[in-house]
Every structure is written in C-alpha cells, then in structure tokens.
Amino acid sequence: MALAAKWKNMRASTRKKLLMLGGMLVVFAILQLLLSLDLLSNQIQSWLVPCCYNIILAVSLNLTVGILGELSLGHAGFMCVGAFVGAFVSKYFDTVNPDLSAWIRLPLALVLGGIVAGLFGLIVGVPVLRLNGDYLAIVTLAFGEIIWNLFNVTRVSLDNGSFRVGVGGTGLSNLSADAVPLVDGSLGITSVPRLGKGGFAIAFVLAFLTVLLVMNLIHSRTGRAIKAIRDNRIAAESIGINITKYKLIALVVSAFLAGIAGVLYAHNAGQAVATQADYGYVMSINILVFVVLGGMGSTLGSMIAAVVLTILPEWLRFLSDYRMLIYAVVLIGMMLVNGSPAIKAVVDRGRQVVKQKIKNLFIRQPKKEA
Amino acid sequence: MALLDVQNLSIRFGGLQAVDQFHIAVEQGQLYGLIGPNGAGKTTVFNMLTGVYKPTSGTILLDGVDITGKNNVQISKMGIARTFQNIRLFNEMSVLDNVKVGLHNQVKCGLFTNILRLPGDYKTEKKMNEKAMQLLEVFGLQDDVKLRARNLPYGKQRKLEIARALATNPRLLLLDEPAAGMNPNETAELMQTIRLIRERFQMTILLIEHDMRLVSGICERLTVLNFGSVLCEGETSAVLRDPEVVKAYLGE
Numbered sequence: 020m021a022l023a024a025k026w027k028n029m030r031a032s033t034r035k036k037l038l039m040l041g042g043m044l045v046v047f048a049i050l051q052l053l054l055s056l057d058l059l060s061n062q063i064q065s066w067l068v069p070c071c072y073n074i075i076l077a078v079s080l081n082l083t084v085g086i087l088g089e090l091s092l093g094h095a096g097f098m099c100v101g102a103f104v105g106a107f108v109s110k111y112f113d114t115v116n117p118d119l120s121a122w123i124r125l126p127l128a129l130v131l132g133g134i135v136a137g138l139f140g141l142i143v144g145v146p147v148l149r150l151n152g153d154y155l156a157i158v159t160l161a162f163g164e165i166i167w168n169l170f171n172v173t174r175v176s177l178d179n180g181s182f183r184v185g186v187g188g189t190g191l192s193n194l195s196a197d198a199v200p201l202v203d204g205s206l207g208i209t210s211v212p213r214l215g216k217g218g219f220a221i222a223f224v225l226a227f228l229t230v231l232l233v234m235n236l237i238h239s240r241t242g243r244a245i246k247a248i249r250d251n252r253i254a255a256e257s258i259g260i261n262i263t264k265y266k267l268i269a270l271v272v273s274a275f276l277a278g279i280a281g282v283l284y285a286h287n288a289g290q291a292v293a294t295q296a297d298y299g300y301v302m303s304i305n306i307l308v309f310v311v312l313g314g315m316g317s318t319l320g321s322m323i324a325a326v327v328l329t330i331l332p333e334w335l336r337f338l339s340d341y342r343m344l345i346y347a348v349v350l351i352g353m354m355l356v357n358g359s360p361a362i363k364a365v366v367d368r369g370r371q372v373v374k375q376k377i378k379n380l381f382i383r384q385p386k387k388e389a
Numbered sequence: 390m391a392l393l394d395v396q397n398l399s400i401r402f403g404g405l406q407a408v409d410q411f412h413i414a415v416e417q418g419q420l421y422g423l424i425g426p427n428g429a430g431k432t433t434v435f436n437m438l439t440g441v442y443k444p445t446s447g448t449i450l451l452d453g454v455d456i457t458g459k460n461n462v463q464i465s466k467m468g469i470a471r472t473f474q475n476i477r478l479f480n481e482m483s484v485l486d487n488v489k490v491g492l493h494n495q496v497k498c499g500l501f502t503n504i505l506r507l508p509g510d511y512k513t514e515k516k517m518n519e520k521a522m523q524l525l526e527v528f529g530l531q532d533d534v535k536l537r538a539r540n541l542p543y544g545k546q547r548k549l550e551i552a553r554a555l556a557t558n559p560r561l562l563l564l565d566e567p568a569a570g571m572n573p574n575e576t577a578e579l580m581q582t583i584r585l586i587r588e589r590f591q592m593t594i595l596l597i598e599h600d601m602r603l604v605s606g607i608c609e610r611l612t613v614l615n616f617g618s619v620l621c622e623g624e625t626s627a628v629l630r631d632p633e634v635v636k637a638y639l640g641e
Contacts, residue, residue, distance in 0.1 A: 030514075031535075232504050239503035239510060240493065240517070243482070247490045250479035257439060257473075258557050259465030259494045268500055316481075 032238035039319055040231060047223050054219065062333070068214065070329045071222035072283040075229045077309035077325035078318055079276035084307065085316035086237055087269040088249030089148070090156035093163030094277050095302035097136045099293065101278025103170050105132030106208040106291035110201050113212050114177060121212065125221070129282045136278020139166070140271040148266040151252065155270075163303050170293040175202040207292030214286050222283055229276055234318055236272065245269050312353050324353075390453060392417045392593050393438075393561055398447030400437060407433045409618045411447070413595075415561070420587055421595045422608030422625065426637055429614040431597045432474060435563050439471050440464040452560065466494055470559035472550045474566045474597075480539035484530055487538050487549055488521040491556025495520070524552045527589060528582065544575045548582060555590065562586070564596035568603050576600055580607050605629060613637065 026034065050067065053059050076098060083091045105128040112124045139162075147158045169186075176183045176191050178198040185191045191198075202208050214221055236242050244265045247255040256262055285291040295301060309328055313320030331349060335342045356362050391414040398411040408430040415421045423431050436442045438449060440461035449457045456464055479487050498513040525531050528548040533541060538549060547567060554562060567583070568576045580603055586592050598604050604611065604625065611628040613620040615637045621628055628634055 235506050236500075236504050240489075240496065240498050240513065241500050241503045243486055243490045244493055246482055246486075247479045250481050251477045253441075254473065254477035254479065254553075255490070256441075256461045257465060257471055257477075258491050258553065259462050260490070261462050272504075 030238065032234070035319075036231070036234040036238070039234070039322075040227065043223075043227055043230065043322075047227075051220065064219075066330055066333060067219040068222045068283065068287045070326050071219070071226040072280040072287070073306075073309065073325040073329045074226040074322050075276055075280040075283070076306045077313065077321040078226075078229055078233050079273045079280070080306050081310045081313070081316065081318060081321040082233055082236070082269055082273045082276075084310050085321070086242065086249065087245050087266060089266065089270070090153060091159045091270070091273070092156050092300060092303050092307070093143075093159030093161075093166075094273075094306045095298045095300070096159065096163030096166040097139060097274040097277035098281035098284065098302070099163075099167050099170060099298035100139050101132035101136040101281025102285040102291045102298070103202070103208065103281075103293070104135045104278070105129060105282030106211045106285040107175070107201060108132070109211050109286065110208050111177070114199055114201070121215075124212070125214075125286070128286070129225070129279055132282035133275045133278040136281065137271045137275035140274025141267065143274075144267045144270040148270065149263050160300060160303075163298070163300055167293040167295070167298040170202075170207070170291075170298075171205050173202050174200070174204050176200045205293070207290060208285070209290050209292075211285055211289050211291065213289045214283075218287065222287070225279060225283060229279070230318060230322065233272075233276070237318070241265065241268060308350070312350065312357060314357060327353075391415055391450075392419075392452055393595065394450040394453075395438070396448050396450075398434070398437060398449065399445050400433060400442055401445045407617055408437070408444075408614075411614070411617075411619060413612050413619075413622075415593060415595055418587075418591060418593055420583070420607055420609050421593075422604045422611045423595060423597045423614060424599070424604060424611055425614035425620070430617040431614055432565055433617075434614070435471060435565055435597065438464075438563060439469055465557055465559075468558070468560035469563065470554035470557045470561075471563035472547075472554050472565055472567065474569060476543075476546050476550055478538040478546055478550055478553070480537065482538060483534065484525065484536050484538055484541065484549055485518070485521055485534040487553050488524055488556050489517045491553040492517045492520055493557075495556070495558055521556065524556055527585070528552050544571065544578070547571070547579065551582070551586065555586065555592075560593065562592050562594045564594060564598075566597050566599065568598060568600040571600075573602075576603055579603070583607055601629070 050059075054064070076094060080091065080094045083089055108128040108131050109124055112119050112127075143158060143162050147155050172187045174185045174191055176194055176198045178194055183191050183194065183198070237246075244255070244260045245268070247260060248262055248265055252262060309325040310321050312328070313322070313324035332342065332346050335345055338345055393413065393415040395411060395413045398408060399406070400408050411430075411434055413421075413423070423434065425431055433442065437444045440459050440463065443458050447457065448455060451467060451469065454467070456467055459467070479490060482490070496513040496517060498509055501507070502509045522531065522534070525534060528551070530545060530549060530552065533545065538546065541549060551564070551567070564583070568579055571579060583594065583596075584607060587594060596608070608625050610623065611625050612622040613628060613634050620633055620637055621631050
C-alpha cells in the first residue's frame with residue numbers, strides 16, 4: 020500500500036522514467052536468459068550490441084535535436100572521436116600491458132572516449148551556439164566530414180615507448196624495426212580487444228545509464244531551461260536564462276554520450292576504421308532518422324526507432340536487392356503512422372481501455388462477490 | 390528616490406531616431422502607465438529597460454544602481470521582469486513548468502546534481518513546486534498545472550505569462566499591452582488581477598496599454614510617448630484631458 024501511495028505521489032516524469040527503465044530491464048533479462056540458454060541465432064546475437072549503441076546515439080542526439088531544438092548533422096563525428104580515442108586507449112594498453120584487466124581498460128577507454136568527444140562538442144559549440152539559426156547544422160555537417168577524414172590520414176606508432184605521430188603520406192619515417200603501429204592511416208586501428216561474451220551486458224548497462232541520465236536531465240532545472248530555450252528564446256532570456264550556457268550543456272552532454280557509443284562501436288567491431296559509411300554524414304543522417312521517426316523530443320520513441328531501424332535492414336537481408344526499397348517504404352509508413360491524428364486517436368482509445376481494464380482487475384472483483 | 394529613474398534615454402536604428410530623450414520616474418509601489426499611438430516607441434523603451442536593446446545614450450537607474458547597457462540576463466537577475474505584447478510562453482511545456490522555469494534563478498542546483506538526482510535536486514524541486522503552486526493559485530491556474538501552455542485559453546495564457554514574470558522575484562514588473570486582444574469582461578478581470586498582484590506582492594508596475602478603460606481605471610500616473618519623445622506626463626486624469634494628448638490620439 021505504501022508503495023502504491025508513493026507511486027501516486029511521484030512526479031509524472033519519474034513514473035514514466037521508472038516504467039521505461041523497468042521495461043528495458045525486462046527485455047534485457049529475457050534476452051540474457053535466452054542468450055545463456057543458447058537459444059538465439061548468431062544473427063540475432065550480432066544485433067544486440069548494435070541495438071544498444073544505437074539507442075545511446077539516438078537518445079543523445081534527441082537531446083540536441085528534440086530537447087534543445089538545434090539541428091545537428093554531425094553526430095557520427097562525435098561518435099568517431101569516441102571510437103578512435105577509445106580504440107586507441109584499449110589498443111595501447113593491450114600492446115603495453117596485455118595482462119591489464121578489461122575491467123580497468125574498458126572503463127578507461129569509455130570515459131576518455133566520452134570526455135574527448137565532449138571536448139569536441141565544446142569546441143564546436145562555443146563559437147556556433149552563440150548564433151541563432153541553422154548554423155549548428157552547417158558546422159556540425161562540416162565537422163563530421165572533417166573528423167573522419169582527419170582520422171583517415173593519422174598515423175601513430177609506438178616506437179620504443181614513445182609515440183610517433185604523423186599525418187598523411189605513406190608512413191612514418193625512421194621507425195625502428197620493433198615499432199608498433201597503433202593508428203595506421205586508412206587502415207585505422209586494428210585488432211582492438213573485443214567486448215567478448217559479456218558484450219551485451221556491458222552495452223546494455225551503458226544504454227540503460229544513458230537513458231536514466233538523459234531522462235533525469237530532461238526533467239530537471241537544467242532540462243527545463245534547455246526546453247525553454249527551444250520553445251521561446253526571447254522569453255527564456257527575459258527570465259534570466261543564460262542561453263549560450265544551456266545550449267552548450269545540451270550539446271556537450273550529447274557529444275559525450277555519442278563518444279561513449281563510439282567506444283562501444285569500435286570495441287564491438289574490434290577495429291576503428293574511418294570510413295564514410297561508419298562515421299560520415301550517412302551515419303549522422305541515420306541517427307537523425309531514429310530521432311525524427313521516434314518523434315522529436317521523445318526518449319522512448321528514439322529508443323524504439325533505434326532498435327527497429329537497427330534490426331530491420333539486417334532482417335530484410337533475405338530480400339537481397341529489394342532490401343533498401345522495402346526499408347524506404349517502411350520508413351515512409353512509420354512517418355505517416357507517427358504523425359497521423361487518426362491513428363493517435365486509436366492508440367489513445369486503446370490506452371484508455373487497457374487502463375480501465377487494469378483498474379477493473381483491482382477494483383471491481385470484490386463487488387461481484389457481494 | 391524613485392525605484393526606476395530613466396534620464397535622456399535615446400536609441401537610434403540607422404537613420405531612425407526611435408526613442409529620443411525619454412525620461413520617466415516610477416516610485417516604489419506605483420502603478421504607472423506608458424501610452425501613445427502605434428509606433429511611438431513604447432515597446433522599444435521596454436526593450437531598452439530589459440536589456441534587449443542597448444540605448445545609444447542616456448541612463449537607467451534601478452533603485453539607484455546604473456543598469457544601462459547590461460544584458461537581459463543580468464537585468465532579470467537585478468529585478469526587472471516583463472511580459473510581451475504577443476504572448477511568449479514555453480508552449481510545449483506544462484503550465485507548472487513554465488512557472489518553474491521562471492524560478493530558475495531563485496534556486497541553486499547544478500547540472501550534476503540534476504543528472505545524478507543528488508539530494509539537492511529533490512530539495513530544490515520541492516521548493517520550486519511549492520513556490521510555483523502558490524503563484525499559480527494567485528492567478529487561479531491551480532487546476533491547469535498539467536496542461537501544455539499552448540492549450541490554455543487566451544486569458545489564462547496572459548495570466549500565466551504574468552505569473553512566470555513574477556516567479557523571477559522582480560522589483561519592477563513591466564507589462565506590454567496586457568489587455569491586447571481581450572474582450573471587455575476579460576479586461577475587467579485583468580484589472581482585478583493587476584490590482585491583486587500589486588497588493589499581494591507590493592509590486593511596482595509599469596504597463597503599456599491602449600485600452601483607455603484599463604489605463605484610467607488602474608494607473609496612477611501616465612507618460613505619453615509620441616514619435617519617440619515624451620509628449621506629456623502627470624496624473625492620469627489630467628493627462629487624459631490634455632488637448633495635446635487627445636490630438637496625438639485622435640488627430641485634429
């Protein structure tokens with residue numbers, strides 16, 4: 020009873036958050052159970068971690084696009100930074116000290132990857148977010164393209180305990196025979212230690228934390244300030260909200276989380292290779308599609324869209340040549356369903372009916388007996 | 390000394406002298422009206438008082454402190470709050486959240502406290518909820534707290550905007566045409582509300598208005614602005630009888 024009362028007294032946002040997180044836990048528990056019983060095909064197993072990092076990417080981009088209301092077209096750029104920094108950290112420790120436990124190596128890679136990506140968010144944001152208008156879209160688009168191209172030509176070698184860094188060309192000159200290439204230009208960072216068996220659990224914990232922290236942020240003093248800027252900048256300023264500060268907070272947190280997703284991405288693939296498909300604007304647009312289809316500003320929507328759109332193109336592989344065609348049709352269908360008031364009415368009515376039925380379960384039964 | 394003391398305030402946009410040598414002195418607790426024909430520069434004066442525009446010349450003293458040229462965030466913190474001619478609410482946010490954003494600078498609680506839901510977050514959230522509910526009750530909005538601001542009827546939107554402005558705990562409240570678009574009943578109710586705010590919060594209010602019934606009903610003093618400069622000022626009844634003012638409004 021006490022719990023029920025507590026539930027009633029909670030903020031509506033807190034109730035929603037707990038339901039969402041609870042749902043995530045249930046799904047995770049089921050999948051983990053199936054995984055441990057070895058009931059999942061290899062194909063399905065390979066979707067699990069991508070679903071998690073795409074959830075992180077979608078939820079974090081939603082913070083910029085849906086909550087702050089600024090268009091970012093370079094989310095994959097922040098992810099790229101995280102992927103390379105994280106892969107580099109892991110590769111370095113794996114080279115120098117292979118005995119180092121993954122429990123130390125991986126968290127370090129995640130934190131550093133996130134922080135450096137966040138710093139890039141700051142660098143991009145400081146000049147751009149002082150302006151109003153679509154400048155962020157333009158600058159992040161350019162940033163995203165520059166960053167993967169930059170990593171594509173970067174070379175770092177470990178030569179007798181010291182780093183040798185170079186950009187472009189065919190390689191670093193005057194390396195000793197036992198030099199180890201860590202980042203090798205267009206070949207990227209190879210043989211990064213993989214996540215291994217517990218990969219899904221790790222990725223899930225990160226996705227779970229991301230959703231938790233982002234929901235906390237959205238429904239807080241800081242989050243309200245960010246939403247106020249989105250809804251009406253002039254009014255927000257008039258009540259004393261520092262516009263640039265809160266825009267920057269949103270962008271940096273968003274970039275930080277994208278960096279973490281990048282670290283996961285690299286460790287799942289076992290490599291970080293800077294290509295257009297992985298980190299270019301195509302990927303950025305893909306993430307944006309998660310957010311837009313999920314309904315801008317909706318964390319739950321972003322999550323669901325991320326999962327569905329991660330699995331769908333893979334699942335449609337049996338259609339071979341028609342795969343992308345069907346995918347496009349499904350996208351358009353989702354868009355129509357999402358925005359249609361008629362379908363929304365049906366869903367709302369369904370929700371009411373279910374709510375009433377649940378209520379009846381608890382309330383009406385004793386009456387019947389009497 | 391006056392709470393708001395403005396001297397020789399002027400602003401120029403390129404070749405247009407929008408406001409020229411404006412002056413006003415609003416005493417603590419006064420209900421002061423700023424009137425004038427369309428395009429006279431009334432809203433421009435508000436924009437200078439709240440730091441949206443930087444005046445070309447002149448000084449603005451709030452309680453003896455020079456606030457000329459400060460930006461709108463600083464001025465909000467120093468105690469001037471405003472509403473807008475065309476209502477500017479946070480439309481997608483709830484009524485309660487609109488007021489809570491207004492309380493933003495009344496509490497201290499940083500990003501990490503928010504994200505990690507440290508005890509400070511619950512404490513400030515509780516404090517903000519209580520304060521916001523108190524304010525909303527004054528305006529009779531306590532039953533609409535969960536609605537989105539955009540779904541409120543027009544009159545309530547006006548009230549919510551005033552509630553949000555009051556949430557910043559101002560010393561001076563600027564209302565830009567609060568009765569714009571209201572029917573006579575709503576205007577009468579608004580007059581009650583403005584009187585109520587003034588008594589309840591001992592608020593000093595400076596308002597722009599075209600509705601003469603409202604102006605003559607509640608304002609104690611008026612300043613009339615015409616083509617960017619002060620035409621006349623004084624007691625409400627005297628100003629409204631002034632032949633120059635009648636000429637400016639109605640023509641010859």
